[in-house]
Amino acid sequence: MEVLGFSRLQHLRKTVSTLVENVLPLTETMSEGLRQLRIYQEGLGQLEDRLLRSQIPKYDPFGVVQQMQKQFRAMRERASGDATALELVARSLLRLDQLLTGRDMLDSLRSRERRAVDEVLTSTRADVKTNEDLWKTLARGYVRAVDRGQYEQARDLRDELKKIVLAIRQELGAARREFPRFVSRVDVVAKASEQRTIWIVGTAMLGALGVSVIVLVWVSSTLKPIQALRRGANRVAQGDFALVTVPSRDELGQLAEDFNQMAMRLAERDRQLTRQRDELHRAERLATVGKLSSQISHEIRNPLSSMGLNTELLLEELELLEAGQGSPAEAKALTRSIGAEIDRLANVTSQYLRLARLPRPDLQTADLNALVQDLLNFMREEMSRHRVAHVFEPDPALPSFPFDEGQLRQCVLNFIRNAIDALTTDAARTSTGKSASEARITVRTRLLGDVAELTVHDNGPGIAPDNLARLFEPFFTTKSSGTGLGLALVREIVAAHYGEVRVDSQVGLGTTFTLTLPVAPTGLPPFSGSVDMAPEGET
Numbered sequence: 001m002e003v004l005g006f007s008r009l010q011h012l013r014k015t016v017s018t019l020v021e022n023v024l025p026l027t028e029t030m031s032e033g034l035r036q037l038r039i040y041q042e043g044l045g046q047l048e049d050r051l052l053r054s055q056i057p058k059y060d061p062f063g064v065v066q067q068m069q070k071q072f073r074a075m076r077e078r079a080s081g082d083a084t085a086l087e088l089v090a091r092s093l094l095r096l097d098q099l100l101t102g103r104d105m106l107d108s109l110r111s112r113e114r115r116a117v118d119e120v121l122t123s124t125r126a127d128v129k130t131n132e133d134l135w136k137t138l139a140r141g142y143v144r145a146v147d148r149g150q151y152e153q154a155r156d157l158r159d160e161l162k163k164i165v166l167a168i169r170q171e172l173g174a175a176r177r178e179f180p181r182f183v184s185r186v187d188v189v190a191k192a193s194e195q196r197t198i199w200i201v202g203t204a205m206l207g208a209l210g211v212s213v214i215v216l217v218w219v220s221s222t223l224k225p226i227q228a229l230r231r232g233a234n235r236v237a238q239g240d241f242a243l244v245t246v247p248s249r250d251e252l253g254q255l256a257e258d259f260n261q262m263a264m265r266l267a268e269r270d271r272q273l274t275r276q277r278d279e280l281h282r283a284e285r286l287a288t289v290g291k292l293s294s295q296i297s298h299e300i301r302n303p304l305s306s307m308g309l310n311t312e313l314l315l316e317e318l319e320l321l322e323a324g325q326g327s328p329a330e331a332k333a334l335t336r337s338i339g340a341e342i343d344r345l346a347n348v349t350s351q352y353l354r355l356a357r358l359p360r361p362d363l364q365t366a367d368l369n370a371l372v373q374d375l376l377n378f379m380r381e382e383m384s385r386h387r388v389a390h391v392f393e394p395d396p397a398l399p400s401f402p403f404d405e406g407q408l409r410q411c412v413l414n415f416i417r418n419a420i421d422a423l424t425t426d427a428a429r430t431s432t433g434k435s436a437s438e439a440r441i442t443v444r445t446r447l448l449g450d451v452a453e454l455t456v457h458d459n460g461p462g463i464a465p466d467n468l469a470r471l472f473e474p475f476f477t478t479k480s481s482g483t484g485l486g487l488a489l490v491r492e493i494v495a496a497h498y499g500e501v502r503v504d505s506q507v508g509l510g511t512t513f514t515l516t517l518p519v520a521p522t523g524l525p526p527f528s529g530s531v532d533m534a535p536e537g538e539t
Helices: 002-046 049-058 061-078 083-101 104-112 115-123 131-147 151-176 178-207 209-237 251-322 328-356 368-385 405-424 426-432 486-496
Strands: 364-366 389-393 401-403 440-448 451-458 500-506 510-518
Touching: 002 049, 002 061, 002 151, 002 251, 049 131, 049 151, 061 083, 061 131, 061 151, 083 131, 083 151, 083 178, 104 131, 104 151, 115 131, 115 151, 131 151, 151 178, 251 328, 364 368, 368 389, 368 405, 368 440, 368 451, 401 405, 401 510, 405 440, 405 451, 405 486, 405 510, 486 500
Parallel strands: 389 440
Antiparallel strands: 364 401, 440 451, 451 510, 500 510
């Protein structure tokens, strides 16, 4: 009986060792790879072409796959005696090999018949045989298109590159989801071993109650450290790097100490990754501040020139007044002009400072439907004054979830104010041929899996394609009185909530802004940047 129990404990120790030494570090490595792929996808979706052109040679999604492949092969060598672990490795390696050597992405791409992509594949001399060859060819084609100023072709190519990164993320995510199943199987084996051991002890008690009691106490004390290790392994697999307490000084105690050392290393690695992510966001913000600096200098120069000229005219008018020839009304007009330019200068600098110093969102569980309804009630009088009708179609299945109510309210208010502006200008009504009574704003909410979607649609004149591509750029505006910071700040707010915002528009048919937010916890670290709100309704 003792030999059998010892054999089972040795098997469990080997399984837990495989979990500690191979599976858990590999899980963290895969998480790091998925974070890198997310950065690639965000860059492909958000960076302007000139900035992306300098970054895309550094993007290497298939390098992430190769790193995963190398880690899995190393695990296969170390876990040669564990059939469960080897089965997990075999399935994961098959996924990675298909990503690297397969051509399913190329076949799918050719079936869609996109002209820009077909031209790149036809004109290149490279022999595109695998998915990795396809990435390299499209990336080179995108760089050439940007260098030649062919931005429409470049957008098609970056869309395909984004789809490749998304496909890789999905495959790696599927491979990563195999690990909790492996942990569950280890848990099942441990529980089954525990039950069998208790059954053996119960049988032995029929022959010798005293010996059985001693054996039962020994087995129970032996299983407690294993259960603690099992629970600790489950917590680590879920991202909670808590330590386990095993008072034993034998091999299980040493294993628990090794497990705790591993958990501390993983926690430190997680903190390092968070710091690196913070540094990346700071670098991106510095690039944005550099661009804004050139814009702000232009915005400040004009008011200063006007103030200088008006100051000289005011001085001349005061001298005429002293001589009894000037006009007080003219002096007051010049003074008001100087004051107006000062207000304009203060507004521009205030907006710039808000964008450069953005507070972190305060996430609290709230009802998005209630927020939108309250905002529409608040805007009802203004929409009625402009003779704009509105419709709200809430999804009753949408649950409450964490978000910053004030910042999300600012985003939706910005969309609605922009829609009102688009519907109420004389040029808008002339171009669409609609009367004032036909102007309409439609707001919808939907629950799509674990994502909440909010859309704001207007049936206005739409947005020209050239302007659509630059809509979220700071200081870009089509309004005579706008600062061009509203939608740029909306994008920052949504990014801080780990969501996405996009705009779809057709000239003559209207414009739709779509905002998506995760309903369930994302498992991502807190947003390290900062977000503030622009003045309501400005773009």
